[in-house]
Amino acid sequence: xxxxxxxxxxxxxxxxxxxxxxxxxxxxxxxxxxxxxxxxxxxxxxxxxxxxxxxxxxxxxxxxxxxxxxxxxxxxxxxxxxxxxxxxxxxxxxxxxxxxxxxxxxxxxxxxxxxxxxxxxxxxxxxxxxxxxxxxxxxxxxxxxxxxxxxxxxxxxxxxxxxxxxxxxxxxxxxxxxxxxxxxxxxxxxxxxxxxxxxxxxxxxxxxxxxxxxxxx
Amino acid sequence: xxxxxxxxxxxxxxxxxxxxxxxxxxxxxxxxxxxxxxxxxxxxxxxxxxxxxxxxxxxxxxxxxxxxxxxxxxxxxxxxxxxxxxxxxxxxxxxxxxxxx
Numbered sequence: 001x002x003x004x005x006x007x008x009x010x011x012x013x014x015x016x017x018x019x020x021x022x023x024x025x026x027x028x029x030x031x032x033x034x035x036x037x038x039x040x041x042x043x044x045x046x047x048x049x050x051x052x053x054x055x056x057x058x059x060x061x062x063x064x065x066x067x068x069x070x071x072x073x074x075x076x077x078x079x080x081x082x083x084x085x086x087x088x089x090x091x092x093x094x095x096x097x098x099x100x101x102x103x104x105x106x107x108x109x110x111x112x113x114x115x116x117x118x119x120x121x122x123x124x125x126x127x128x129x130x131x132x133x134x135x136x137x138x139x140x141x142x143x144x145x146x147x148x149x150x151x152x153x154x155x156x157x158x159x160x161x162x163x164x165x166x167x168x169x170x171x172x173x174x175x176x177x178x179x180x181x182x183x184x185x186x187x188x189x190x191x192x193x194x195x196x197x198x199x200x201x202x203x204x205x206x207x208x209x210x211x212x213x214x215x216x217x
Numbered sequence: 218x219x220x221x222x223x224x225x226x227x228x229x230x231x232x233x234x235x236x237x238x239x240x241x242x243x244x245x246x247x248x249x250x251x252x253x254x255x256x257x258x259x260x261x262x263x264x265x266x267x268x269x270x271x272x273x274x275x276x277x278x279x280x281x282x283x284x285x286x287x288x289x290x291x292x293x294x295x296x297x298x299x300x301x302x303x304x305x306x307x308x309x310x311x312x313x314x315x316x317x318x
Binding site: 135153 | 226229234235237238242252261264265268272273278279286296300
């Protein structure tokens with residue numbers, strides 16, 4: 001169970017739309033060279049290529065992981081293992097076409113494995129099934145999971161503009177980091193009503209996102 | 218999260234807060250069997266979690282305090298060296314060790 005649809009690439013850093021990832025856009029030259037080194041059969045060459053690779057990808061990867069962990073320290077620990085895994089077994093990184101393809105591949109083949117391991121030991125004490133736990137902490141990529149941060153914010157901003165004033169206010173306050181109690185005080189309602197309002201609005205936003213993706217496709 | 222058998226909208230709200238505050242394990246541990254079942258059976262919940270992650274990323278992703286990349290690279294390099302050592306230790310045969318000694 002859980003969100004599953006994998007949407008094709010929509011936009012790259014240059015702001016241009018592309019049909020699919022088979023089209024080879026310009027990838028940062030340093031990153032391309034680092035990738036070449038990383039897929040070398042020689043372990044020492046791979047180790048040397050790791051530094052430029054980390055420099056080129058660290059910010060993107062850590063922000064992506066933050067979506068699932070919400071905690072910088074854990075993000076760093078997981079990412080350290082992810083890079084070491086890439087060094088050890090870089091096969092999935094052959095034929096990377098562009099930045100978004102890279103992020104998707106790294107998430108699917110390296111990050112998810114590590115995210116699952118973070119929680120695997122906990123599962124003995126949890127009421128959740130293993131499959132549900134995995135879907136919650138390391139889900140498959142869903143709609144817009146590879147959309148860039150800035151574009152995602154723009155898109156959300158546009159979607160929020162289509163909501164009713166009260167719905168928009170609740171979500172904006174949540175995204176500013178306010179607690180549900182504080183939101184309830186602002187909206188002069190109960191915490192329970194705020195949670196229900198957020199739930200319905202989030203589902204509404206999800207539908208809008210899906211419609212947007214379908215239009216793009 | 219003290220409330221037992223929360224409704225699905227409450228579970229989503231608590232998931233969102235846990236994700237935002239970086240304490241997902243506390244949320245996972247707080248789930249009762251009933252709540253776990255409600256989550257499993259609710260497509261709405263799963264769809265909403267996807268959206269919550271995106272909202273979390275859009276709202277707080279840029280506030281991530283990233284460490285010095287140089288220091289981080291040395292951590293990665295140390296991890297690689299340790300794996301290299303582990304690999305060479307496991308491939309070394311005991312008889313060869315004796316010869317080297």
